[in-house]
Amino acid sequence: GAVVSQHPSRVICKSGTSVKIECRSLDFQATTMFWYRQFPKKSLMLMATSNEGSKATYEQGVEKDKFLINHASLTLSTLTVTSAHPEDSSFYICSARDLARDLYEQYFGPGTRLTVT
Amino acid sequence: GQNIDQPTEMTATEGAIVQINCTYQTSGFNGLFWYQQHAGEAPTFLSYNVLDGLEEKGRFSSFLSRSKGYSYLLLKELQMKDSASYLCAVRDQDYQLIWGAGTKLIIKP
Numbered sequence: 001g002a003v004v005s006q007h008p009s010r011v012i013c014k015s016g017t018s019v020k021i022e023c024r025s026l027d028f029q030a031t032t033m034f035w036y037r038q039f040p041k042k043s044l045m046l047m048a049t050s051n052e053g054s055k056a057t058y059e060q061g062v063e064k065d066k067f068l069i070n071h072a073s074l075t076l077s078t079l080t081v082t083s084a085h086p087e088d089s090s091f092y093i094c095s096a097r098d099l100a101r102d103l104y105e106q107y108f109g110p111g112t113r114l115t116v117t
Numbered sequence: 118g119q120n121i122d123q124p125t126e127m128t129a130t131e132g133a134i135v136q137i138n139c140t141y142q143t144s145g146f147n148g149l150f151w152y153q154q155h156a157g158e159a160p161t162f163l164s165y166n167v168l169d170g171l172e173e174k175g176r177f178s179s180f181l182s183r184s185k186g187y188s189y190l191l192l193k194e195l196q197m198k199d200s201a202s203y204l205c206a207v208r209d210q211d212y213q214l215i216w217g218a219g220t221k222l223i224i225k226p
Contacts, residue, residue: 043204043218044160093159106214111159 003027004096006109013084014117021079021112023094029074030096034106035067038091050077084116119143121217123205128223129195137190137203137220145210151179151190152204154219160204163190192222200224 003026013019023033031052036044048069050056056069068080077096081088091113095106121141129135141149148167152160166172166181166188178191190203205217 041221043216045216046213091157105162105165108159108161111157113157 002098002105002107004030004094004107004109006092006094006112008112009110010113010115012115012117015085016083018080018082019084019114021081021092021094021114023077023079023096023109025075025096025098025107028096028098030077030098031074032097033071033077034095034097035069035077035079036093036095038093038111044093047079081114084114086116089114089116119207119209119215121205121207121215123203123217123220125218126221126223128225129192131195131197131224131226133195134191134193135195135222137192137205137222139188139190139205139217141186141188141205141207141215141217143207143209143215146183147208147210147212149179149181149188150206150208150214151177151188152206154202154204156201163203195224197224197226 005024007022011019033050035047038044046059047062048056048058050069050071052071052074058064066082071077091111093111094109123139150165151163153163154160164179166179169181171180176193181188202219202221204219206214209215
């Protein structure tokens with residue numbers, strides 16, 4: 001149990017276009033989802049915390065108008081990278097909390113590799 | 118500020134034992150996690166410590182000393198598949214995860 005999926009696993013897009021990444025909790029309800037990005041050989045950097053039915057809370061330095069997060073249901077959160085640029089190329093990982101299982105444990109999705117050309 | 122330190126890289130031999138250390142200074146403490154991350158993949162959960170002492174799970178053990186702000190992950194009977202990065206993360210007073218930069222473990226035959 002506690003499986004989180006992400007789609008797509010890899011995406012290549014051109015500069016100026018927008019890319020949407022989906023994060024789904026497959027066998028539990030996730031009231032809170034987290035979005036991270038990770039640069040090569042670096043640790044995870046929390047971008048935002050997404051709560052179902054409310055606006056996401058962004059970490060300092062993360063542009064909310066560039067990284068649009070929508071958590072419309074208890075099993076789905078989406079991250080849209082708008083007007084992507086090469087510097088947005090990174091590994092994006094989501095995680096989700098299952099309140100019924102553990103109040104504070106996070107379960108990670110497999111990640112999405114974004115390359116902006 | 119909040120800080121988690123762990124070695125950048127370690128090398129060990131197949132079949133041997135390796136200890137990966139992690140020290141932390143955070144605003145409050147609500148548990149320490151170890152994750153394994155293979156290249157190009159998301160982290161996978163290894164262990165969780167919230168009380169002092171040693172938690173053993175198969176070939177992996179994790180130790181915590183809250184008074185010293187210190188933890189280690191012990192890997193026994195190393196296998197080639199253990200080559201990965203090992204991330205230490207601390208849950209602070211707000212239940213946010215603070216991540217270390219990870220330790221890249223290289224296993225040699």
